[in-house]
Amino acid sequence: xxxxxxxxxxxxxxxxxxxxxxxxxxxxxxxxxxxxxxxxxxxxxxxxxxxxxxxxxxxxxxxxxxxxxxxxxxxxxxxxxxxxxxxxxxxxxxxxxxxxxxxxxxxxxxxxxx
Amino acid sequence: xxxxxxxxxxxxxxxxxxxxxxxxxxxxxxxxxxxxxxxxxxxxxxxxxxxxxxxxxxxxxxxxxxxxxxxxxxxxxxxxxxxxxxxxxxxxxxxxxxxxxxxxxxxxxxxxxxx
Numbered sequence: 332x333x334x335x336x337x338x339x340x341x342x343x344x345x346x347x348x349x350x351x352x353x354x355x356x357x358x359x360x361x362x363x364x365x366x367x368x369x370x371x372x373x374x375x376x377x378x379x380x381x382x383x384x385x386x387x388x389x390x391x392x393x394x395x396x397x398x399x400x401x402x403x404x405x406x407x408x409x410x411x412x413x414x415x416x417x418x419x420x421x422x423x424x425x426x427x428x429x430x431x432x433x434x435x436x437x438x439x440x441x442x443x444x445x
Numbered sequence: 446x447x448x449x450x451x452x453x454x455x456x457x458x459x460x461x462x463x464x465x466x467x468x469x470x471x472x473x474x475x476x477x478x479x480x481x482x483x484x485x486x487x488x489x490x491x492x493x494x495x496x497x498x499x500x501x502x503x504x505x506x507x508x509x510x511x512x513x514x515x516x517x518x519x520x521x522x523x524x525x526x527x528x529x530x531x532x533x534x535x536x537x538x539x540x541x542x543x544x545x546x547x548x549x550x551x552x553x554x555x556x557x558x559x560x
Binding site (some may be wrong): 335364366373374419431433434436 | 476478480485486487489490493495503504535537539547548549550551554
């Protein structure tokens with residue numbers, strides 16, 4: 332059974348600081364997705380990582396994938412308040428690239444303070 | 446372009462009642478899925494469909510039925526609601542096998558309370 336673990340579960344950080352969220356998963360997969368969720372809202376796709384060594388960046392967020400270590404990271408650079416949200420990683424259980432059967436981590440609630 | 450549309454947004458049911466959560470997408474996506482989100486547990490897959498007429502179970506299928514008669518619609522039926530089914534339900538769709546390596550797009554969610 333595929334298990335996906337995120338840490339930390341909660342992260343309070345000051346504006347301007349850097350931090351990394353970790354996502355570990357238990358079985359072979361080379362397709363991993365990162366989503367953002369604001370309170371009471373739906374999930375917004377951030378990154379699609381499709382192969383070992385994949386790195387993608389959007390603004391202050393950068394995601395990477397190491398399939399050998401079964402680890403993905405979401406790095407936050409110089410955090411701003413607008414980044415406050417819950418971040419989920421999800422692994423494609425079928426490993427087919429169709430994102431039809433995702434296993435999610437429990438989420439990391441990020442709070443950026445002044 | 447509406448994307449993935451879920452109705453209703455909120456619903457309160459009594460234990461034992463049945464209801465159908467509606468999900469429709471207008472992106473001609475092949476694959477559709479239903480997830481539930483509970484506090485501290487992330488999202489868990491209930492059922493998914495890889496095309497019209499084809500469905501399969503996810504991680505937590507008990508108490509739920511689905512069918513996929515058209516590409517656009519993927520309703521989720523609660524047969525006899527229980528308090529344990531109190532949750533937020535998300536429908537998702539993605540382009541599927543015809544275009545590999547795609548992310549799933551999510552609807553706005555249905556917040557269901559069973560009393």
